[in-house]
Amino acid sequence: MDAQSIKVACSSCNLRELCLPMGLNVEEMDKMDNVISSRRRIKRGTALFSTGEKFTSLYAVRSGFFKTCVTTADGRDQVTGFQMTGEILGMDGIVNDLHSCDAVALEDAEVCVMPFDQIEELSREFTTLQHHVHKIMSREIVRDHSVMLLLGSMRAEERLAAFLLNLVQRLHARGFSQSELILRMTREEIGSYLGMKLETVSRTFSKFVEDGIIDVKQRYVHIKDTDGLRRIVNPQTCG
Structure with missing residues:
Protein backbone atom coordinates (compact mmCIF):
# COMPACT_ATOMS: atom_id res chain seq x y z
CA MET A 1 0.00 0.00 0.00
CA HIS A 145 8.29 18.34 36.18
CA SER A 146 5.11 16.71 37.49
CA VAL A 147 6.76 13.28 37.33
CA MET A 148 9.83 14.62 39.15
CA LEU A 149 7.53 15.91 41.88
CA LEU A 150 5.80 12.52 42.03
CA LEU A 151 9.09 10.67 42.40
CA GLY A 152 10.75 13.18 44.67
CA SER A 153 8.20 13.93 47.33
CA MET A 154 5.15 11.66 47.23
CA ARG A 155 4.32 8.49 49.11
CA ALA A 156 3.23 5.38 47.17
CA GLU A 157 -0.50 6.11 47.66
CA GLU A 158 -0.08 9.69 46.44
CA ARG A 159 1.87 8.54 43.37
CA LEU A 160 -0.72 6.00 42.26
CA ALA A 161 -3.66 8.34 42.99
CA ALA A 162 -2.04 11.14 40.97
CA PHE A 163 -1.31 8.70 38.13
CA LEU A 164 -4.92 7.48 37.94
CA LEU A 165 -6.33 11.02 38.11
CA ASN A 166 -4.00 12.20 35.33
CA LEU A 167 -4.80 9.20 33.13
CA VAL A 168 -8.58 9.50 33.44
CA GLN A 169 -8.39 13.27 32.88
CA ARG A 170 -6.45 12.80 29.62
CA LEU A 171 -8.85 10.06 28.48
CA HIS A 172 -11.86 12.23 29.31
CA ALA A 173 -10.45 14.99 27.06
CA ARG A 174 -10.71 12.40 24.26
CA GLY A 175 -14.37 11.65 24.92
CA PHE A 176 -13.97 8.69 27.28
CA SER A 177 -15.57 8.18 30.69
CA GLN A 178 -14.53 10.28 33.68
CA SER A 179 -14.67 7.29 35.99
CA GLU A 180 -13.82 4.14 34.00
CA LEU A 181 -10.66 3.12 32.20
CA ILE A 182 -8.81 0.12 30.84
CA LEU A 183 -5.15 0.12 31.84
CA ARG A 184 -3.13 -0.58 28.69
CA MET A 185 0.06 -0.91 30.72
CA THR A 186 1.02 -3.65 33.20
CA ARG A 187 1.36 -3.12 36.96
CA GLU A 188 5.09 -3.57 36.43
CA GLU A 189 5.20 -0.75 33.86
CA ILE A 190 3.21 1.51 36.20
CA GLY A 191 5.73 0.72 38.93
CA SER A 192 8.66 1.52 36.65
CA TYR A 193 7.11 4.88 35.74
CA LEU A 194 6.22 5.79 39.34
CA GLY A 195 9.42 4.49 40.95
CA MET A 196 7.56 1.76 42.86
CA LYS A 197 8.12 -1.98 43.21
CA LEU A 198 5.53 -4.27 41.64
CA GLU A 199 4.39 -5.50 45.08
CA THR A 200 3.89 -1.90 46.23
CA VAL A 201 1.76 -1.10 43.16
CA SER A 202 -0.40 -4.20 43.75
CA ARG A 203 -0.70 -3.49 47.49
CA THR A 204 -1.70 0.14 46.85
CA PHE A 205 -4.35 -0.88 44.30
CA SER A 206 -5.72 -3.34 46.89
CA LYS A 207 -5.82 -0.62 49.56
CA PHE A 208 -7.77 1.72 47.25
CA VAL A 209 -10.27 -1.13 46.65
CA GLU A 210 -10.60 -1.83 50.39
CA ASP A 211 -11.17 1.87 51.06
CA GLY A 212 -13.99 1.92 48.49
CA ILE A 213 -12.18 4.41 46.22
CA ILE A 214 -11.89 2.17 43.15
CA ASP A 215 -13.02 -1.19 41.80
CA VAL A 216 -10.50 -3.27 39.86
CA LYS A 217 -11.06 -6.28 37.60
CA GLN A 218 -7.71 -7.17 36.03
CA ARG A 219 -7.01 -4.12 33.81
CA TYR A 220 -10.43 -2.53 34.18
CA VAL A 221 -10.57 0.25 36.78
CA HIS A 222 -13.74 1.99 37.97
CA ILE A 223 -13.08 5.13 40.01
CA LYS A 224 -15.93 5.24 42.57
CA ASP A 225 -14.63 8.19 44.58
CA THR A 226 -12.71 10.77 42.52
CA ASP A 227 -12.66 13.19 45.46
CA GLY A 228 -11.14 10.42 47.58
CA LEU A 229 -8.25 10.14 45.11
CA ARG A 230 -7.86 13.93 45.10
CA ARG A 231 -7.75 14.01 48.90
CA ILE A 232 -4.89 11.47 48.85
CA VAL A 233 -2.89 13.73 46.50
CA ASN A 234 -3.80 17.09 48.11
CA PRO A 235 -4.97 16.48 51.69
CA GLN A 236 -4.36 20.12 52.67
CA THR A 237 -6.90 21.46 50.15
CA CYS A 238 -9.76 19.39 51.53
CA GLY A 239 -11.44 20.64 54.70
Missing part, protein backbone atom coordinates in the same frame (compact mmCIF):
# COMPACT_ATOMS: atom_id res chain seq x y z
CA ASP A 2 1.58 3.32 -1.00
CA ALA A 3 1.60 6.45 1.13
CA GLN A 4 -0.94 8.21 -1.08
CA SER A 5 -3.53 5.47 -0.69
CA ILE A 6 -3.48 5.78 3.11
CA LYS A 7 -3.32 9.57 3.13
CA VAL A 8 -5.29 11.08 6.00
CA ALA A 9 -6.73 14.55 5.57
CA CYS A 10 -6.11 16.50 8.79
CA SER A 11 -9.03 18.76 7.91
CA SER A 12 -11.49 15.87 8.31
CA CYS A 13 -9.75 14.04 11.17
CA ASN A 14 -11.75 13.98 14.41
CA LEU A 15 -8.51 14.28 16.42
CA ARG A 16 -7.31 17.51 14.85
CA GLU A 17 -8.39 19.65 17.80
CA LEU A 18 -6.10 17.56 20.01
CA CYS A 19 -2.97 17.40 17.88
CA LEU A 20 -3.33 20.41 15.54
CA PRO A 21 -3.90 24.10 16.29
CA MET A 22 -7.33 25.60 15.89
CA GLY A 23 -7.67 28.69 13.76
CA LEU A 24 -5.86 27.50 10.63
CA ASN A 25 -7.49 28.79 7.47
CA VAL A 26 -8.37 26.57 4.50
CA GLU A 27 -5.08 27.22 2.69
CA GLU A 28 -3.05 26.46 5.82
CA MET A 29 -5.02 23.25 6.45
CA ASP A 30 -4.34 22.17 2.86
CA LYS A 31 -0.62 22.66 3.45
CA MET A 32 -0.81 20.62 6.67
CA ASP A 33 -2.68 17.88 4.77
CA ASN A 34 0.22 17.73 2.30
CA VAL A 35 2.83 17.48 5.08
CA ILE A 36 1.03 14.80 7.08
CA SER A 37 0.68 12.57 4.05
CA SER A 38 1.00 9.10 5.53
CA ARG A 39 0.39 7.02 8.60
CA ARG A 40 2.04 3.96 10.09
CA ARG A 41 0.55 0.95 11.79
CA ILE A 42 2.53 -0.40 14.74
CA LYS A 43 1.86 -3.86 16.15
CA ARG A 44 1.55 -4.35 19.91
CA GLY A 45 4.99 -4.84 21.48
CA THR A 46 6.96 -3.32 18.59
CA ALA A 47 8.85 -0.02 18.54
CA LEU A 48 7.81 3.05 16.59
CA PHE A 49 11.38 4.29 17.07
CA SER A 50 14.34 3.30 19.24
CA THR A 51 17.16 4.95 21.18
CA GLY A 52 19.94 6.16 18.87
CA GLU A 53 17.76 6.06 15.77
CA LYS A 54 17.95 9.10 13.47
CA PHE A 55 15.22 11.64 14.20
CA THR A 56 13.19 12.62 11.14
CA SER A 57 9.56 12.99 12.20
CA LEU A 58 7.08 13.70 14.93
CA TYR A 59 4.19 11.25 15.27
CA ALA A 60 0.60 12.02 16.23
CA VAL A 61 -1.03 9.00 17.86
CA ARG A 62 -4.16 8.32 15.81
CA SER A 63 -5.20 5.20 17.74
CA GLY A 64 -3.67 3.00 20.39
CA PHE A 65 -1.37 3.50 23.36
CA PHE A 66 2.42 3.79 23.71
CA LYS A 67 5.05 3.78 26.42
CA THR A 68 8.39 5.56 26.16
CA CYS A 69 11.33 4.01 28.00
CA VAL A 70 15.09 4.22 28.37
CA THR A 71 17.62 1.56 29.35
CA THR A 72 19.43 2.36 32.60
CA ALA A 73 23.18 1.84 33.13
CA ASP A 74 22.52 -1.53 34.79
CA GLY A 75 20.41 -2.72 31.85
CA ARG A 76 16.91 -2.20 33.27
CA ASP A 77 14.07 -0.66 31.27
CA GLN A 78 12.84 2.57 32.86
CA VAL A 79 9.42 3.76 31.69
CA THR A 80 9.45 7.53 31.15
CA GLY A 81 5.89 8.10 29.95
CA PHE A 82 2.65 6.82 28.45
CA GLN A 83 1.15 8.39 25.33
CA MET A 84 -2.37 8.01 23.98
CA THR A 85 -4.59 9.02 21.06
CA GLY A 86 -4.15 12.66 20.06
CA GLU A 87 -0.73 13.07 21.72
CA ILE A 88 2.59 13.67 19.98
CA LEU A 89 5.61 11.33 20.08
CA GLY A 90 9.19 11.95 19.00
CA MET A 91 10.07 15.32 20.54
CA ASP A 92 12.98 13.67 22.38
CA GLY A 93 14.86 13.56 19.05
CA ILE A 94 14.83 17.29 18.32
CA VAL A 95 17.82 18.26 20.46
CA ASN A 96 20.46 15.90 18.99
CA ASP A 97 18.76 14.67 15.78
CA LEU A 98 18.72 11.22 17.43
CA HIS A 99 16.00 9.59 19.51
CA SER A 100 16.89 9.31 23.18
CA CYS A 101 14.25 6.74 24.12
CA ASP A 102 12.26 3.82 22.75
CA ALA A 103 8.56 4.28 21.90
CA VAL A 104 6.79 0.92 22.14
CA ALA A 105 3.14 0.20 21.28
CA LEU A 106 1.17 -1.23 24.22
CA GLU A 107 -1.59 -2.28 21.80
CA ASP A 108 -1.98 -2.25 18.03
CA ALA A 109 -1.66 1.41 17.11
CA GLU A 110 -1.61 3.86 14.24
CA VAL A 111 0.29 7.15 13.96
CA CYS A 112 0.28 10.07 11.54
CA VAL A 113 3.82 10.80 10.34
CA MET A 114 4.85 14.47 10.44
CA PRO A 115 8.28 15.06 8.82
CA PHE A 116 9.94 17.57 11.16
CA ASP A 117 11.82 19.58 8.53
CA GLN A 118 8.51 20.31 6.78
CA ILE A 119 6.78 21.12 10.08
CA GLU A 120 9.58 23.60 10.85
CA GLU A 121 9.25 25.16 7.42
CA LEU A 122 5.48 25.57 7.80
CA SER A 123 5.93 26.93 11.34
CA ARG A 124 7.96 29.82 9.94
CA GLU A 125 5.20 30.45 7.41
CA PHE A 126 2.26 30.62 9.81
CA THR A 127 2.63 31.51 13.45
CA THR A 128 -0.42 29.55 14.65
CA LEU A 129 1.44 26.30 14.01
CA GLN A 130 4.68 27.62 15.51
CA HIS A 131 2.82 28.60 18.68
CA HIS A 132 1.19 25.16 18.83
CA VAL A 133 4.55 23.33 18.50
CA HIS A 134 5.93 25.48 21.33
CA LYS A 135 2.83 24.70 23.40
CA ILE A 136 3.31 20.94 22.92
CA MET A 137 6.99 21.23 23.96
CA SER A 138 5.99 23.25 27.00
CA ARG A 139 3.39 20.63 27.96
CA GLU A 140 6.08 17.93 27.80
CA ILE A 141 8.31 19.98 30.14
CA VAL A 142 5.45 20.53 32.60
CA ARG A 143 4.66 16.80 32.52
CA ASP A 144 8.32 15.96 33.20
Whole structure:
Protein backbone atom coordinates (compact mmCIF):
# COMPACT_ATOMS: atom_id res chain seq x y z
CA MET A 1 0.00 0.00 0.00
CA ASP A 2 1.58 3.32 -1.00
CA ALA A 3 1.60 6.45 1.13
CA GLN A 4 -0.94 8.21 -1.08
CA SER A 5 -3.53 5.47 -0.69
CA ILE A 6 -3.48 5.78 3.11
CA LYS A 7 -3.32 9.57 3.13
CA VAL A 8 -5.29 11.08 6.00
CA ALA A 9 -6.73 14.55 5.57
CA CYS A 10 -6.11 16.50 8.79
CA SER A 11 -9.03 18.76 7.91
CA SER A 12 -11.49 15.87 8.31
CA CYS A 13 -9.75 14.04 11.17
CA ASN A 14 -11.75 13.98 14.41
CA LEU A 15 -8.51 14.28 16.42
CA ARG A 16 -7.31 17.51 14.85
CA GLU A 17 -8.39 19.65 17.80
CA LEU A 18 -6.10 17.56 20.01
CA CYS A 19 -2.97 17.40 17.88
CA LEU A 20 -3.33 20.41 15.54
CA PRO A 21 -3.90 24.10 16.29
CA MET A 22 -7.33 25.60 15.89
CA GLY A 23 -7.67 28.69 13.76
CA LEU A 24 -5.86 27.50 10.63
CA ASN A 25 -7.49 28.79 7.47
CA VAL A 26 -8.37 26.57 4.50
CA GLU A 27 -5.08 27.22 2.69
CA GLU A 28 -3.05 26.46 5.82
CA MET A 29 -5.02 23.25 6.45
CA ASP A 30 -4.34 22.17 2.86
CA LYS A 31 -0.62 22.66 3.45
CA MET A 32 -0.81 20.62 6.67
CA ASP A 33 -2.68 17.88 4.77
CA ASN A 34 0.22 17.73 2.30
CA VAL A 35 2.83 17.48 5.08
CA ILE A 36 1.03 14.80 7.08
CA SER A 37 0.68 12.57 4.05
CA SER A 38 1.00 9.10 5.53
CA ARG A 39 0.39 7.02 8.60
CA ARG A 40 2.04 3.96 10.09
CA ARG A 41 0.55 0.95 11.79
CA ILE A 42 2.53 -0.40 14.74
CA LYS A 43 1.86 -3.86 16.15
CA ARG A 44 1.55 -4.35 19.91
CA GLY A 45 4.99 -4.84 21.48
CA THR A 46 6.96 -3.32 18.59
CA ALA A 47 8.85 -0.02 18.54
CA LEU A 48 7.81 3.05 16.59
CA PHE A 49 11.38 4.29 17.07
CA SER A 50 14.34 3.30 19.24
CA THR A 51 17.16 4.95 21.18
CA GLY A 52 19.94 6.16 18.87
CA GLU A 53 17.76 6.06 15.77
CA LYS A 54 17.95 9.10 13.47
CA PHE A 55 15.22 11.64 14.20
CA THR A 56 13.19 12.62 11.14
CA SER A 57 9.56 12.99 12.20
CA LEU A 58 7.08 13.70 14.93
CA TYR A 59 4.19 11.25 15.27
CA ALA A 60 0.60 12.02 16.23
CA VAL A 61 -1.03 9.00 17.86
CA ARG A 62 -4.16 8.32 15.81
CA SER A 63 -5.20 5.20 17.74
CA GLY A 64 -3.67 3.00 20.39
CA PHE A 65 -1.37 3.50 23.36
CA PHE A 66 2.42 3.79 23.71
CA LYS A 67 5.05 3.78 26.42
CA THR A 68 8.39 5.56 26.16
CA CYS A 69 11.33 4.01 28.00
CA VAL A 70 15.09 4.22 28.37
CA THR A 71 17.62 1.56 29.35
CA THR A 72 19.43 2.36 32.60
CA ALA A 73 23.18 1.84 33.13
CA ASP A 74 22.52 -1.53 34.79
CA GLY A 75 20.41 -2.72 31.85
CA ARG A 76 16.91 -2.20 33.27
CA ASP A 77 14.07 -0.66 31.27
CA GLN A 78 12.84 2.57 32.86
CA VAL A 79 9.42 3.76 31.69
CA THR A 80 9.45 7.53 31.15
CA GLY A 81 5.89 8.10 29.95
CA PHE A 82 2.65 6.82 28.45
CA GLN A 83 1.15 8.39 25.33
CA MET A 84 -2.37 8.01 23.98
CA THR A 85 -4.59 9.02 21.06
CA GLY A 86 -4.15 12.66 20.06
CA GLU A 87 -0.73 13.07 21.72
CA ILE A 88 2.59 13.67 19.98
CA LEU A 89 5.61 11.33 20.08
CA GLY A 90 9.19 11.95 19.00
CA MET A 91 10.07 15.32 20.54
CA ASP A 92 12.98 13.67 22.38
CA GLY A 93 14.86 13.56 19.05
CA ILE A 94 14.83 17.29 18.32
CA VAL A 95 17.82 18.26 20.46
CA ASN A 96 20.46 15.90 18.99
CA ASP A 97 18.76 14.67 15.78
CA LEU A 98 18.72 11.22 17.43
CA HIS A 99 16.00 9.59 19.51
CA SER A 100 16.89 9.31 23.18
CA CYS A 101 14.25 6.74 24.12
CA ASP A 102 12.26 3.82 22.75
CA ALA A 103 8.56 4.28 21.90
CA VAL A 104 6.79 0.92 22.14
CA ALA A 105 3.14 0.20 21.28
CA LEU A 106 1.17 -1.23 24.22
CA GLU A 107 -1.59 -2.28 21.80
CA ASP A 108 -1.98 -2.25 18.03
CA ALA A 109 -1.66 1.41 17.11
CA GLU A 110 -1.61 3.86 14.24
CA VAL A 111 0.29 7.15 13.96
CA CYS A 112 0.28 10.07 11.54
CA VAL A 113 3.82 10.80 10.34
CA MET A 114 4.85 14.47 10.44
CA PRO A 115 8.28 15.06 8.82
CA PHE A 116 9.94 17.57 11.16
CA ASP A 117 11.82 19.58 8.53
CA GLN A 118 8.51 20.31 6.78
CA ILE A 119 6.78 21.12 10.08
CA GLU A 120 9.58 23.60 10.85
CA GLU A 121 9.25 25.16 7.42
CA LEU A 122 5.48 25.57 7.80
CA SER A 123 5.93 26.93 11.34
CA ARG A 124 7.96 29.82 9.94
CA GLU A 125 5.20 30.45 7.41
CA PHE A 126 2.26 30.62 9.81
CA THR A 127 2.63 31.51 13.45
CA THR A 128 -0.42 29.55 14.65
CA LEU A 129 1.44 26.30 14.01
CA GLN A 130 4.68 27.62 15.51
CA HIS A 131 2.82 28.60 18.68
CA HIS A 132 1.19 25.16 18.83
CA VAL A 133 4.55 23.33 18.50
CA HIS A 134 5.93 25.48 21.33
CA LYS A 135 2.83 24.70 23.40
CA ILE A 136 3.31 20.94 22.92
CA MET A 137 6.99 21.23 23.96
CA SER A 138 5.99 23.25 27.00
CA ARG A 139 3.39 20.63 27.96
CA GLU A 140 6.08 17.93 27.80
CA ILE A 141 8.31 19.98 30.14
CA VAL A 142 5.45 20.53 32.60
CA ARG A 143 4.66 16.80 32.52
CA ASP A 144 8.32 15.96 33.20
CA HIS A 145 8.29 18.34 36.18
CA SER A 146 5.11 16.71 37.49
CA VAL A 147 6.76 13.28 37.33
CA MET A 148 9.83 14.62 39.15
CA LEU A 149 7.53 15.91 41.88
CA LEU A 150 5.80 12.52 42.03
CA LEU A 151 9.09 10.67 42.40
CA GLY A 152 10.75 13.18 44.67
CA SER A 153 8.20 13.93 47.33
CA MET A 154 5.15 11.66 47.23
CA ARG A 155 4.32 8.49 49.11
CA ALA A 156 3.23 5.38 47.17
CA GLU A 157 -0.50 6.11 47.66
CA GLU A 158 -0.08 9.69 46.44
CA ARG A 159 1.87 8.54 43.37
CA LEU A 160 -0.72 6.00 42.26
CA ALA A 161 -3.66 8.34 42.99
CA ALA A 162 -2.04 11.14 40.97
CA PHE A 163 -1.31 8.70 38.13
CA LEU A 164 -4.92 7.48 37.94
CA LEU A 165 -6.33 11.02 38.11
CA ASN A 166 -4.00 12.20 35.33
CA LEU A 167 -4.80 9.20 33.13
CA VAL A 168 -8.58 9.50 33.44
CA GLN A 169 -8.39 13.27 32.88
CA ARG A 170 -6.45 12.80 29.62
CA LEU A 171 -8.85 10.06 28.48
CA HIS A 172 -11.86 12.23 29.31
CA ALA A 173 -10.45 14.99 27.06
CA ARG A 174 -10.71 12.40 24.26
CA GLY A 175 -14.37 11.65 24.92
CA PHE A 176 -13.97 8.69 27.28
CA SER A 177 -15.57 8.18 30.69
CA GLN A 178 -14.53 10.28 33.68
CA SER A 179 -14.67 7.29 35.99
CA GLU A 180 -13.82 4.14 34.00
CA LEU A 181 -10.66 3.12 32.20
CA ILE A 182 -8.81 0.12 30.84
CA LEU A 183 -5.15 0.12 31.84
CA ARG A 184 -3.13 -0.58 28.69
CA MET A 185 0.06 -0.91 30.72
CA THR A 186 1.02 -3.65 33.20
CA ARG A 187 1.36 -3.12 36.96
CA GLU A 188 5.09 -3.57 36.43
CA GLU A 189 5.20 -0.75 33.86
CA ILE A 190 3.21 1.51 36.20
CA GLY A 191 5.73 0.72 38.93
CA SER A 192 8.66 1.52 36.65
CA TYR A 193 7.11 4.88 35.74
CA LEU A 194 6.22 5.79 39.34
CA GLY A 195 9.42 4.49 40.95
CA MET A 196 7.56 1.76 42.86
CA LYS A 197 8.12 -1.98 43.21
CA LEU A 198 5.53 -4.27 41.64
CA GLU A 199 4.39 -5.50 45.08
CA THR A 200 3.89 -1.90 46.23
CA VAL A 201 1.76 -1.10 43.16
CA SER A 202 -0.40 -4.20 43.75
CA ARG A 203 -0.70 -3.49 47.49
CA THR A 204 -1.70 0.14 46.85
CA PHE A 205 -4.35 -0.88 44.30
CA SER A 206 -5.72 -3.34 46.89
CA LYS A 207 -5.82 -0.62 49.56
CA PHE A 208 -7.77 1.72 47.25
CA VAL A 209 -10.27 -1.13 46.65
CA GLU A 210 -10.60 -1.83 50.39
CA ASP A 211 -11.17 1.87 51.06
CA GLY A 212 -13.99 1.92 48.49
CA ILE A 213 -12.18 4.41 46.22
CA ILE A 214 -11.89 2.17 43.15
CA ASP A 215 -13.02 -1.19 41.80
CA VAL A 216 -10.50 -3.27 39.86
CA LYS A 217 -11.06 -6.28 37.60
CA GLN A 218 -7.71 -7.17 36.03
CA ARG A 219 -7.01 -4.12 33.81
CA TYR A 220 -10.43 -2.53 34.18
CA VAL A 221 -10.57 0.25 36.78
CA HIS A 222 -13.74 1.99 37.97
CA ILE A 223 -13.08 5.13 40.01
CA LYS A 224 -15.93 5.24 42.57
CA ASP A 225 -14.63 8.19 44.58
CA THR A 226 -12.71 10.77 42.52
CA ASP A 227 -12.66 13.19 45.46
CA GLY A 228 -11.14 10.42 47.58
CA LEU A 229 -8.25 10.14 45.11
CA ARG A 230 -7.86 13.93 45.10
CA ARG A 231 -7.75 14.01 48.90
CA ILE A 232 -4.89 11.47 48.85
CA VAL A 233 -2.89 13.73 46.50
CA ASN A 234 -3.80 17.09 48.11
CA PRO A 235 -4.97 16.48 51.69
CA GLN A 236 -4.36 20.12 52.67
CA THR A 237 -6.90 21.46 50.15
CA CYS A 238 -9.76 19.39 51.53
CA GLY A 239 -11.44 20.64 54.70
